[in-house]
Amino acid sequence: MSLSVIIAHQLVNGLVLGSFYALVALGYTMIFGVIKLLNFAHGDLYMVGGFVGFLALSAISGVVGSGWGGIFLAMLLSMIGVGCLGVLIERIAYHPMLHAPRLSILITALAVSLVLQNAVLALTGGQYTAFHTDLGFGGIHLGPIFISYNQMVLVATAAGLMVALEFFVTHTQYGRAMRAVAIDHDMCRLMGIDVSAIIGVTFFVGTALAAAAGTMAGAYYGSLWYFMGFLIGLKAFTAAVIGGIGSIPGAMLGGLILGLLESFGTQIPGIGSAWKDVFAFAVLILVLVLKPTGLLGKSEQERM
């Protein structure tokens, strides 16, 4: 294969991977924004989202089939269900800890992560679950480059979700309130905003995005596993930090950059795919050294 074909292929692969990272990173960054918590359970909610999407598809595929139509519907159901689970987790596990020392709530997040993983481990026996779909292998050939329809739908769906999110945070009162809560809880209270309700909305939206990614990833790769959220959680965290933690455009950018870098990293002679995780974290270290606030992050300075 010529170099340009390799580049084009990796571009497509990178976009697909980057879409997953970006969707998960968005929830990470939004939740960090409103309660300054690194929600280590976020990757596991992606995993749960995959399983709930799978169960939903199994339940409805008799009626709607298991092509993209059915998968969309299953994804939507998973987003709603897992979004509610996210809100429930916040109310039960994090809410009572909001005024506790930061380390306590961080440990709580680790505990939630373990609970989710082990619950799914117990239910599945640790086996891989095959995610059967009717997705074809079709696609289009652009000269020597092949792009599957699945890849196109997936990237387009992720982009659609991100556009919807961008509209939500800039054009709706709840979205603006979410950004306001990320900056100053007390000022928001004085403006009549129920901060704890907005935190709930943020958990719902952030977790729903992870669930969407989980369902799509399950359908695309064809399998689910109780531990599948661990690494993507770390990667999404990395993406969020690269983009600037707390910044929504930053999470999108960080996710895409990470996806593309990983895809291209595997093509560098001497660096096999086994090294792609090293690649991701090396980039994280580089960004932290050169621009500690992340690419789109802002420093905390304020003008009086």
Add this chain to the structure above:
Amino acid sequence: MTSDPARDDVVLKLTGVAAGYGRIQALGGIDLEVRRGQIVTLLGANGAGKTTTLKTISGLVRATAGTIVLEGRDIATMKPHEIARLGVVHVPEGRRILRGLTVRENLEVAAFAVRDGALRRSRLEQVFAQFPILHARQGQDGSLLSGGEQQMLAIGRALMQGPKLLLLDEPSMGLAPKLVLETMKIVKRLNRDEGTTILLVEQNARLALRLADYGYVLEGGMIRMRNAAAQLREDRSIVQAYLGGG
């Protein structure tokens, strides 16, 4: 001031209000009254409890004793956002403009509790009419405004909430002298033209007493003195303690 009966009804009444932070008591049981249409000012040195008084009224600090009655209703145990929705609008010290939100978004989100979109828009137009500079800068990040413009934004944000009672904490803090006067004119205008009732905390006591109808002097979390502003202006001990001598 006047004996107009409509002006005599009490909007806010604090009775024996105590509050503190952890073990430190900041307010030791204060009584305070604000009547409709009045400007009442709270004077006192740093740490006397002025800011705590405002925070206790708006619910950011919980009263440990006493009652806070807003138009006949005890709000002492209510949450801050519920109190704000009743029209008690607290503009805190330092203005607290929301960084990362534009000037317009700062104003819009302040009216979060206003469900009626048309009312929100008409209030936005009023604020823009009153502060043309905010209209000109509406697309800019609110935190990039100058100090004086930020103060206008803070007051504009308060107006978006439709205040019944405005709690202003040191609106002149950190402003150039010319802007201090400008800010005070705005406060006066709000009171005179819109009939907004105002409880004003101000470091600059001379200025505050010129604006206010009535004043309270706080010391060590207790009310040390209360009187009509005109009387307080004449009081030698006040003048010496808070107005920088004779």
